Amino acid sequence: xxxxxxxxxxxxxxxxxxxxxxxxxxxxxxxxxxxxxxxxxxxxxxxxxxxxxxxxxxxxxxxxxxxxxxxxxxxxxxxxxxxxxxxxxxxxxxxxxxxxxxxxxxxxxxxxxxxxxxxxxxxxxxxxxxxxxxxxxxxxxxxxxxxxxxxxxxxxxxxxxxxxxxxxxxxxxxx
Numbered sequence: 001x002x003x004x005x006x007x008x009x010x011x012x013x014x015x016x017x018x019x020x021x022x023x024x025x026x027x028x029x030x031x032x033x034x035x036x037x038x039x040x041x042x043x044x045x046x047x048x049x050x051x052x053x054x055x056x057x058x059x060x061x062x063x064x065x066x067x068x069x070x071x072x073x074x075x076x077x078x079x080x081x082x083x084x085x086x087x088x089x090x091x092x093x094x095x096x097x098x099x100x101x102x103x104x105x106x107x108x109x110x111x112x113x114x115x116x117x118x119x120x121x122x123x124x125x126x127x128x129x130x131x132x133x134x135x136x137x138x139x140x141x142x143x144x145x146x147x148x149x150x151x152x153x154x155x156x157x158x159x160x161x162x163x164x165x166x167x168x169x170x171x172x173x174x175x
Contacts, residue, residue, distance in 0.1 A: 049162060050155055053112045054169070057151050065152025068145050072137065077101050081156060095133050101153045108161040111172035112150065119146045 050057040070079065076098035077083055083100030090096055099105045107115065117125045120143070122136035137146060154162065 047151075047155060049159070050151070051166065051169075052147055052151050052154070053116070057155075061148045061151045062155045064145075065148035065150070065155075068141070068149045069152050072141065073101075073149060076134070081105075081153065091133075093133075095131055098134065101156075103157050103161045107153060108157055108165040109168065110165075111169040112165075113169070113172050113174060115150050116143075116146060119150065 044058045044060045047057045047059055047062055050062075052061075069077075069081075078098075078100065081101040083102075083105055084097035087097040087099045087105070099107065101107045110118075114126055118134075120136060120138040120141075123130045123132040123134055125136070141149075154165065157165070
């Protein structure tokens with residue numbers, strides 16, 4: 001005589017099936033989560049179309065550079081990178097005022113290497129004997145901090161100036 005399975009037996013089978021289905025669902029969701037995380041943006045994304053000394057620039061470098069610029073450069077070059085008034089005319093001292101670093105100035109005419117050298121060693125590092133009110137920052141800022149400031153400045157330029165400056169940098173042979 002066949003055994004009649006009662007409600008308890010059917011309930012146990014349903015519980016087992018639900019557990020198996022739930023485990024499969026959890027596994028599928030976990031796998032999907034891993035795939036999504038692997039395809040998501042990095043924690044510190046690159047800034048599209050911006051390099052420094054040929055290397056990609058990270059958003060964190062731009063943010064750090066903005067603060068470093070405010071702390072070390074804005075007092076002369078302006079909070080908005082506008083430079084000192086009448087920056088093309090010599091001061092009474094015979095020295096030039098601080099130029100703008102926005103697209104109205106000439107900073108974007110120079111290579112990354114030259115801008116780095118000027119910031120680290122002063123204008124005299126690239127033009128021996130030139131007297132300038134701009135100090136050399138090599139003893140006060142690390143190379144990474146100088147690079148961050150320059151990256152921030154570059155990040156403010158329109159595409160045309162960025163492209164021009166990238167070409168100047170690419171063609172700079174270090175001479």
